[in-house]
Amino acid sequence: MRNLLPLKIAILAALAIVLVLSFGVVEPLAHWRQGEIVVILPPADSVDRPFNQHLAELFAAHLGVKLKPLELYPYQVRQALNKDLAHFSAVGMRANEVDDELLFGVPYQAVSELVVCSGRPAAKLAELETRIVTVVAGSAQEAALRATLQKHPSLYWETVDKARPGDLLESVALGEIDCTVANEEQIAFMRNFHPRMEATFEIAEPSQLAWSFAPNRDAILYAEMETFFARIEEDGTLDRLLERFYGHNDRIIPFDAAAFLTKVNAVLPRYRHMFEEAASLTGIEWQLLAAVAYRESHWNPLATSYTKVRGMMMLTEDTADRMKVSNRLDARESIMAGSRYLQLLKEQLPLRIDEPDRTWLALAAYNQGMGHLEDARILAQRHGLNADSWADVQKVMPKLRNPGVAKTLKHGYARGEEAVVFVETVRLHHDMLQRISRNEYKQLLPPDYQIKLNAW
Incomplete structure (x- = not known):
């Protein structure tokens, strides 16, 4: 098949691949038991890169070694492995058919x-x-x-x-x-x-995605890979990872996506510096704070709900008093207070909870209150699930709406399903804000998808 070169695509200019591509003089690949394992990963900003990298990091931890990523495009994987430039590739390859140039690992996703x-x-x-x-x-x-x-x-x-x-x-x-x-x-x-x-x-037929190794692979490393996948499949880690990285991809309908992108272009620039200021004070990414505000108010500083929550971050009166807010309708005050409140919720969670679960759980508490989140975590434990994992807690959180279940919990009834939708939508908007810059938004929507904005 001929190669199509003159295609206008955003290519990562700083990739060190250019040096590897020629496969000229490179350092010999050290044995992974010396403390470092070289793993091929897809280029940064690939949809699959976060999952691929996290899974590889878990495997490196399983081996007790440090991960050294080598960013390559798929067409470079075979040659790189056969020239011993990496120990294996974590780029998801189709393992359905036999490949003479590659040995596939255990399929992890269909x-x-x-x-x-x-x-x-x-x-x-x-x-x-x-x-x-x-x-x-x-x-x-x-x-x-x-x-x-x-x-x-x-x-x-x-x-x-x-x-x-x-x-x-x-x-x-x-x-x-x-x-x-x-x-x-x-x-x-x-x-x-x-x-x-x-x-x-x-x-x-659906692709069975797997890691890949050179045909003359290290037998011990390959056996460790098999052991690793058997363990994470048995203890549920793999399912939680798939849910964490892919479970929120299609949570919004096309019209909502179009409205979001339109407001990113037309409204967000007015407030971005405020989110960035809040990020510098709290250590929380500005894109996440902006995603929370969009979910709460669609970046409308005058928003008010029937439950009397108000402002950009839709603060209750109690939360506003706690965070010493004098005017909930002031955009900067609301953003700063909401951001500090989210930071406070993260700090209240047990120290053993790692990111990103700490953030997702804190977001659920932001929506429903820490008491109802703790009830959901207790309920997760009752069902034999991991109370420190958002992927598990979100399975039981909608049960807080069930009167029979609610009466067995300290804080009673809650609209738990709303917290699940809130967290998953914030995650998706956060990913979207991370992926594209402001200058790219104008070309993303055809003219008839531009949403008429309300004049506030």
């Missing part, structure tokens, strides 16, 4: 590989014969196409080397390329930026 086209959607595989399909070279998506090629030899596609699936999805949304293939999680995340993005059909 994802559907879906076709996305600009303009007229492709409804079935035969229609792709008249379309131009572009995918990332060496990716799970190209492997899925190769698997389909056996039954449909007329199938044709082009590849691009230095890109991520998210880049190609954006290019499709902007009409720069015709069609691409991406997995369901990548599409769910990018649809928040491009509400009209439509996936039509699966190109092949």
Whole structure:
């Protein structure tokens, strides 16, 4: 398949890959038992990078060694492994079919590989014969196409080397390329930026994603990998990680995503410096604080609810008094107070709770109160779940609405499902704010998706 080079994609200019690409003189790969394991990871800002890296970090901790990331694009993985530039690759590769150049590890995630086209959607595989399909070279998506090629030899596609699936999805949304293939999680995340993005059909059987090793792999390291995955599958760690990193990707509907992006462009610039000031005082990312404020008031400093909570961060009278707020409708006062209150809630949680669960649990307390969060944590323990994990606590929090359950808990009835929606939506808006800069927002929405803003 020929390589498509003249594609307008945001490429990470500072990647050290250029040096590795030539595979010239490099230091010999030291044995991982010497205290450091070199792991191939996808480029920064890839949709899958946070999950891939966290999983690799857990494995490094399992081995008792330090993780050294090597950022490469999928097409570089095979050569890098076979030239001993890394101990293994944590880039999710399709393990469904045998690969002569790679040895796959234990599959950890199954994802559907879906076709996305600009303009007229492709409804079935035969229609792709008249379309131009572009995918990332060496990716799970190209492997899925190769698997389909056996039954449909007329199938044709082009590849691009230095890109991520998210880049190609954006290019499709902007009409720069015709069609691409991406997995369901990548599409769910990018649809928040491009509400009209439509996936039509699966190109092949769902990809079983796995780590990859050179065929002459270290047998002991491979055995440790098998032990590691057996453990995290048995104790529920893997499920919690998948929920943590992917469970919130499609929590908002297209209209809400469009409204959010419009207000990011038109409203957020007025208040961003206030969120940044609050971040410098609390140590909480400004994007997270802005995401909380959007969920609470849509960045309307005059917002008031029927329950008498008011302002940008929708503070109750009690919280405002506690944080010494004189005017809840003053945007800066509200942002500073709400941010300090969130910081206080984080500090009240047990020290053993790590990030990001500490933040997600604190957000639930911000929405429903610390007492109701503690009730939900107790309920999680009753069900044999981990009370320190948001992925587990959110499973039981809606039960606080059940009168039979509520009467067995100290703080009684609560609309627990609202806290779950609150946290998951804040997580998604936080991710969106992190991903794109202000200058990129104008091109994300077609003109007819611009939302008319209320005049305050």
